[in-house]
Amino acid sequence: xxxxxxxxxxxxAAWLEAHAEWGPGxxxxxxGLIPADEVESAAGFAxxxxxxxxxxxxAKAAKAGGAACTYRWIVEGERVLGGIxxxxxxxxxxxxxxxxxxxxxxxxxxxxxxxxxxxxxxDEARVLGMDQVLLVCAADNLASVKTIERHGxxxxxxxxxxxxxxxxxxxxxxxPIT
Numbered sequence: 001x002x003x004x005x006x007x008x009x010x011x012x013a014a015w016l017e018a019h020a021e022w023g024p025g026x027x028x029x030x031x032g033l034i035p036a037d038e039v040e041s042a043a044g045f046a047x048x049x050x051x052x053x054x055x056x057x058x059a060k061a062a063k064a065g066g067a068a069c070t071y072r073w074i075v076e077g078e079r080v081l082g083g084i085x086x087x088x089x090x091x092x093x094x095x096x097x098x099x100x101x102x103x104x105x106x107x108x109x110x111x112x113x114x115x116x117x118x119x120x121x122x123d124e125a126r127v128l129g130m131d132q133v134l135l136v137c138a139a140d141n142l143a144s145v146k147t148i149e150r151h152g153x154x155x156x157x158x159x160x161x162x163x164x165x166x167x168x169x170x171x172x173x174x175x176p177i178t
Contacts, residue, residue: 002081002113004072004120006056007049011073011080012042018080018105029103030083032071058088067091070124074104074117081108084117086124086133096161098136098168099125114147122151125173132172139165 019039022028032052038044054060058068067089074082082104087094100121104114125133137144139158145167153169160166 002074002076002116004084004117005075007052007071007073009042009046009049011075011078012045014075014078014080015045015073016040018082021105021107022103028083028105029101030071030085031073031103032069032083032085067094070121072117072121074102074108074113076108081105081113082117084121086121086128088128094134096136099130099133100135109143114143115150118147118151122171122173130173132170135169135171136166137169138163139167141167 016039019028032055033039033048037048037051039048052071055066055069056071067087069088070086072084072086073080074084082102084100084102087097087099087101100118102114102117102121104117122133134156135144135148135153137148148169148171151171153171156168156170158165158167
């Protein structure tokens with residue numbers, strides 16, 4: 001059974017295995033990986049995990065001039081299946097990439113892992129008081145389309161982006177009655 005966990009240096013080797021499965025580059029959505037991150041060495045990996053932790057803390061993120069982002073890794077045992085991120089706020093990056101972004105390693109796809117993880121992150125968004133979230137995926141990514149629509153995603157439209165046509169979906173979150 002998968003679980004969502006905060007990024008941890010303990011899974012360095014397992015994360016590198018997942019990263020290698022994706023192939024070269026920094027295209028694993030949901031991990032917060034940027035070209036400046038050096039993740040091969042233990043020290044570089046630890047610095048990246050620390051940055052993700054700082055970005056997950058609203059006070060530290062605001063002090064650094066950005067919005068908070070909750071990062072979670074999707075793991076099963078000691079195997080990293082993917083990553084998912086919940087971006088707080090509604091800034092320019094969120095308008096382009098969405099509130100939630102995720103990526104599942106190729107060998108873990110078609111098992112419902114993304115659908116399960118998205119449901120858990122919608123729960124986290126609810127706890128944060130968010131009443132709706134934007135999800136954006138490539139127009140031809142039918143697996144993500146199905147995942148988003150399973151959670152009630154309503155298509156706003158398709159926009160051209162620097163990465164090509166992208167579908168924009170809104171998911172309404174029912175807030176708990178207090």
